Amino acid sequence: xxxxxxxxxxxxxxxxxxxxxxxxxxxxxxxxxxxxxxxxxxxxxxxxxxxxxxxxxxxxxxxxxxxxxxxxxxxxxxxxxxxxxxxxxxxxxxxxxxxxxxxxxxxxxxxxxxxxxx
Amino acid sequence: xxxxxxxxxxxxxxxxxxxxxxxxxxxxxxxxxxxxxxxxxxxxxxxxxxxxxxxxxxxxxxxxxxxxxxxxxxxxxxxxxxxxxxxxxxxxxxxxxxxxxxxxxxxx
Numbered sequence: 001x002x003x004x005x006x007x008x009x010x011x012x013x014x015x016x017x018x019x020x021x022x023x024x025x026x027x028x029x030x031x032x033x034x035x036x037x038x039x040x041x042x043x044x045x046x047x048x049x050x051x052x053x054x055x056x057x058x059x060x061x062x063x064x065x066x067x068x069x070x071x072x073x074x075x076x077x078x079x080x081x082x083x084x085x086x087x088x089x090x091x092x093x094x095x096x097x098x099x100x101x102x103x104x105x106x107x108x109x110x111x112x113x114x115x116x117x118x
Numbered sequence: 119x120x121x122x123x124x125x126x127x128x129x130x131x132x133x134x135x136x137x138x139x140x141x142x143x144x145x146x147x148x149x150x151x152x153x154x155x156x157x158x159x160x161x162x163x164x165x166x167x168x169x170x171x172x173x174x175x176x177x178x179x180x181x182x183x184x185x186x187x188x189x190x191x192x193x194x195x196x197x198x199x200x201x202x203x204x205x206x207x208x209x210x211x212x213x214x215x216x217x218x219x220x221x222x223x224x225x226x
Contacts, residue, residue, distance in 0.1 A: 004160075006160075034213075042218065042219075043216045044206070046215070049213070093160050093161075095160075109160035109163075111159050111160045112158065112159060112160045
């Protein structure tokens, strides 16, 4: 089956620093990747849609200058949390849609990255 | 405001009992999905329902999509401790919108 990986699986950083999270589709090409954020005991909230070779589309209320998304290849999207603050501490999850299937119902999720900002 | 309302929020039952989780919305979706998520992991797709009135069975799990494609239910028969987890419904229009989730705990 299709596998999506994330790196790192967890990260602790100091307030004011930037953190980069990688999302990779391991055995398929993903023209579209999604970034979600999940706070404890809450559901997944879509942050942005990342399309290969173009600018990401951000959901309302998500600061594009704070959450930088780059989708430079068909297998890799990165999310950079800039000038992180404790309120950015969360579980960040990516998902990918296979470019060949074109079926958006086939959305494969990564294992998530736990970010803790001190 | 959550587009999809799930109920109950928490459910704790004894092994062998049955349970039903509901997912309701005022919006019509082209499809609806159910996921299960373990702590510290990403959600795993259980099923996708597309047609109004559709019923899908996955071993002890039965999924139903409402006739109007606005609501869905997940029924687990003879629950086992391995069924413990966060169950999320997600509706698709131009994007996937998740419900708040139902935390299911099955006690041995």
